[in-house]
Amino acid sequence: MGRVYVKNGTPLGTTSLCRSCSYGHSIEGYLESELIQVCNYGQTMTISFRVKTCSNHYDKGRPSWLEMQRLAIPLEPKKTLKPVGFLVKEVEEKSTDECDECND
Numbered sequence: 001m002g003r004v005y006v007k008n009g010t011p012l013g014t015t016s017l018c019r020s021c022s023y024g025h026s027i028e029g030y031l032e033s034e035l036i037q038v039c040n041y042g043q044t045m046t047i048s049f050r051v052k053t054c055s056n057h058y059d060k061g062r063p064s065w066l067e068m069q070r071l072a073i074p075l076e077p078k079k080t081l082k083p084v085g086f087l088v089k090e091v092e093e094k095s096t097d098e099c100d101e102c103n104d
Contacts, residue, residue, distance in 0.1 A: 016050040022060045 016037060018024030023041040028034065037047040041056045063071070 017054050017057050018047065018051050020057075020059055020061070021054065022058045023056065 016024075016026065018026050018037045018039065021039075023039055025038040025040065027036040027038075035050075037051070039045050039047055039056075
């Protein structure tokens with residue numbers, strides 16, 4: 001028999017967001033029911049369930065701004081003799097004398 005898909009059903013076997021959050025602290029025992037999660041964002045609070053979504057989640061694996069600046073490779077633009085920008089074809093305008101002759 002095939003698996004039945006239920007839209008917005010309860011997900012199975014998912015881990016809590018607190019495990020990958022830099023504000024979260026998880027303590028897990030040998031049984032699945034032995035789990036303590038503490039969130040240190042703002043006020044410290046104990047969470048007794050696995051978290052699916054969190055508006056204050058900050059991934060531990062994500063580098064901070066200072067780490068990204070330290071790891072960045074400085075690039076200098078090459079100096080070229082070519083002009084910068086798009087090339088535009090110049091259109092010759094007819095003089096006013098020629099236009100007066102055309103209208104007569």
